[in-house]
Amino acid sequence: VSSAPGAPAYVLPAAMPRPVPEADKLDAPYWEGTRAGELRVQRCRRCREFQWGPEWICHKCLAFEMEWVAVAPRGRIYSWERAWHPVHPALKDHGPYVVVLVELPEAGNVRMIGNLVGDPVQPVQIGAPVDAVFEPHDDATPPYTLVQWKRSTR
Amino acid sequence: VRNDRTIRGKVAVVGIGETAYYKHGRAPEPEFTLALKAILTACEDAGIDPRRVDGFASYSNDRNDPSRIAAALGLPELRFSNMQWGGGGGGGSAAVGNAAAAIAAGYADCVVVFRALAQGQFQRFGSAPPGGTVSGEAALTFPYGLISPAQRFAMRVMRFMHDHRVKQEAQRAIALASYHHAQANPRAVMHGRPLTAEAYDASRWIVEPFRLYDCCMENDGAAALVLVSAERARDTRRRPAYLLGVAQGSEYRNAARGHNAPTYASSSFTTVAPHLWEMSGLQPKDVSVVQSYENFTGGVLMSLVEHGFFAPEEANEFLTFANLIAPSGRLPLNTSGGNLAECYMHGLELQIEAVRQLRGESTSQVKDARVGLVISGPMVTPVSSMLLGTEDTL
Numbered sequence: 001v002s003s004a005p006g007a008p009a010y011v012l013p014a015a016m017p018r019p020v021p022e023a024d025k026l027d028a029p030y031w032e033g034t035r036a037g038e039l040r041v042q043r044c045r046r047c048r049e050f051q052w053g054p055e056w057i058c059h060k061c062l063a064f065e066m067e068w069v070a071v072a073p074r075g076r077i078y079s080w081e082r083a084w085h086p087v088h089p090a091l092k093d094h095g096p097y098v099v100v101l102v103e104l105p106e107a108g109n110v111r112m113i114g115n116l117v118g119d120p121v122q123p124v125q126i127g128a129p130v131d132a133v134f135e136p137h138d139d140a141t142p143p144y145t146l147v148q149w150k151r152s153t154r
Numbered sequence: 155v156r157n158d159r160t161i162r163g164k165v166a167v168v169g170i171g172e173t174a175y176y177k178h179g180r181a182p183e184p185e186f187t188l189a190l191k192a193i194l195t196a197c198e199d200a201g202i203d204p205r206r207v208d209g210f211a212s213y214s215n216d217r218n219d220p221s222r223i224a225a226a227l228g229l230p231e232l233r234f235s236n237m238q239w240g241g242g243g244g245g246g247s248a249a250v251g252n253a254a255a256a257i258a259a260g261y262a263d264c265v266v267v268f269r270a271l272a273q274g275q276f277q278r279f280g281s282a283p284p285g286g287t288v289s290g291e292a293a294l295t296f297p298y299g300l301i302s303p304a305q306r307f308a309m310r311v312m313r314f315m316h317d318h319r320v321k322q323e324a325q326r327a328i329a330l331a332s333y334h335h336a337q338a339n340p341r342a343v344m345h346g347r348p349l350t351a352e353a354y355d356a357s358r359w360i361v362e363p364f365r366l367y368d369c370c371m372e373n374d375g376a377a378a379l380v381l382v383s384a385e386r387a388r389d390t391r392r393r394p395a396y397l398l399g400v401a402q403g404s405e406y407r408n409a410a411r412g413h414n415a416p417t418y419a420s421s422s423f424t425t426v427a428p429h430l431w432e433m434s435g436l437q438p439k440d441v442s443v444v445q446s447y448e449n450f451t452g453g454v455l456m457s458l459v460e461h462g463f464f465a466p467e468e469a470n471e472f473l474t475f476a477n478l479i480a481p482s483g484r485l486p487l488n489t490s491g492g493n494l495a496e497c498y499m500h501g502l503e504l505q506i507e508a509v510r511q512l513r514g515e516s517t518s519q520v521k522d523a524r525v526g527l528v529i530s531g532p533m534v535t536p537v538s539s540m541l542l543g544t545e546d547t548l
Contacts, residue, residue, distance in 0.1 A: 017288040020288070052414055079309045079418070079419075087281055087299075113294055
């Protein structure tokens with residue numbers, strides 16, 4: 001994480017694509033949750049299956065009864081990659097960064113994508129425990145909050 | 155009980171056509187013109203009057219509408235027009251299967267499968283689309299710099315390599331084989347540009363575990379194949395390549411958003427490949443030569459595993475340069491140079507190379523090639539694969 005003194009600390013530049021909820025509001029509760037510092041996923045009211053990414057129906061029991069629940073903001077690295085080639089203009093001259101796929105054992109092993117906070121050339125271990133770090137972009141229009149991950153000492 | 159619900163032996167590829175292949179943005183003609191020229195070349199190769207074509211099939215949202223083509227070519231009638239859902243090259247073999255199904259079902263008599271790409275005239279695949287906001291699945295990935303196809307699929311391959319202790323050298327062997335074959339192929343964009351193991355090792359990372367040479371090119375060009383019934387194929391001038399099986403699809407919840415596919419470290423063929431073998435009545439050992447879509451070498455690696463050529467734990471041992479080259483290798487792979495080194499014709503150049511092998515006309519010919527496997531678009535959904543055979547395999 002690098003930034004000017006006093007400026008918000010982002011893993012990637014502020015000019016990266018900005019997330020907005022879908023037009024049909026399917027994922028709006030997720031993005032509202034990250035603004036509130038909560039990691040929310042879907043859970044079926046009928047069969048209690050966790051579900052992520054979001055969908056209007058439960059893939060297990062086919063009930064249209066999905067609710068949103070806050071889950072423990074911790075998991076372990078399921079896979080990862082280190083990107084070097086800048087595919088977006090905002091990444092030009094930025095250098096490498098790590099993207100992790102994190103599974104959440106306390107939420108049915110659903111997986112979340114984020115960046116790994118810290119040294120971009122650090123060694124990365126599949127299975128390593130990580131904790132969520134909320135990264136608010138308060139000055140964006142509209143404001144949004146990303147969920148990043150840092151190595152845990154657990 | 156004889157099962158009629160098979161495409162085996164019912165339809166053949168009787169004509170193939172390509173434009174010259176260009177680096178992306180270098181095509182001197184509009185994309186639509188490239189499409190028309192590839193189609194006309196394929197008809198000429200087949201010895202079939204283009205006015206006899208009555209159907210078209212393509213994939214990946216090809217921009218060249220069959221109705222416009224039919225009008226441009228003055229076709230007496232259009233009887234079949236088909237677009238395979240899904241992106242990437244996953245629809246290459248499925249489009250052939252869809253065309254064949256139309257012929258077998260009597261919807262049309264002479265169907266052309268085609269793909270045309272002029273990247274310089276439109277958006278490239280490997281760069282971010284314009285626009286400042288993203289929603290849906292992209293909202294879960296783009297803000298974190300997981301944007302391009304390479305970035306999307308590196309995550310799957312990384313997990314597969316971890317699970318099965320696959321070494322970088324296995325991916326390297328795939329890249330070296332493609333470049334080796336391209337040196338014999340004057341059509342190849344990378345003809346005259348050999349790749350050494352040292353140059354591969356020194357190349358930059360695009361996204362770990364993919365180096366530059368693990369990634370396909372992007373190109374301009376067009377390719378087409380002409381299909382007719384097996385009965386009509388006997389009257390055409392070229393040696394027909396008979397369809398022995400086609401399968402398409404993907405496994406359980408492959409498209410679960412945000413990289414939540416339960417079978418994650420997969421090329422999406424775990425359920426598709428068994429259907430292909432069952433329909434064809436063949437096994438991996440019957441295959442003479444394989445053309446396997448390289449969006450990224452790791453996808454080829456998993457595709458070959460999922461089609462049963464070796465177990466994941468055998469990948470390091472099996473995937474060597476010597477094993478993958480024609481004519482001497484155990485499993486000659488991508489004998490035209492493929493997406494890495496011939497042309498990224500969205501994989502349709504692989505179907506054409508498979509036909510060439512069965513005709514005995516490849517620039518890296520496998521001796522007595524009788525059965526060719528084509529694997530299309532690993533790691534997307536749906537994916538597809540197909541088997542072609544010479545007449546004596548029927």
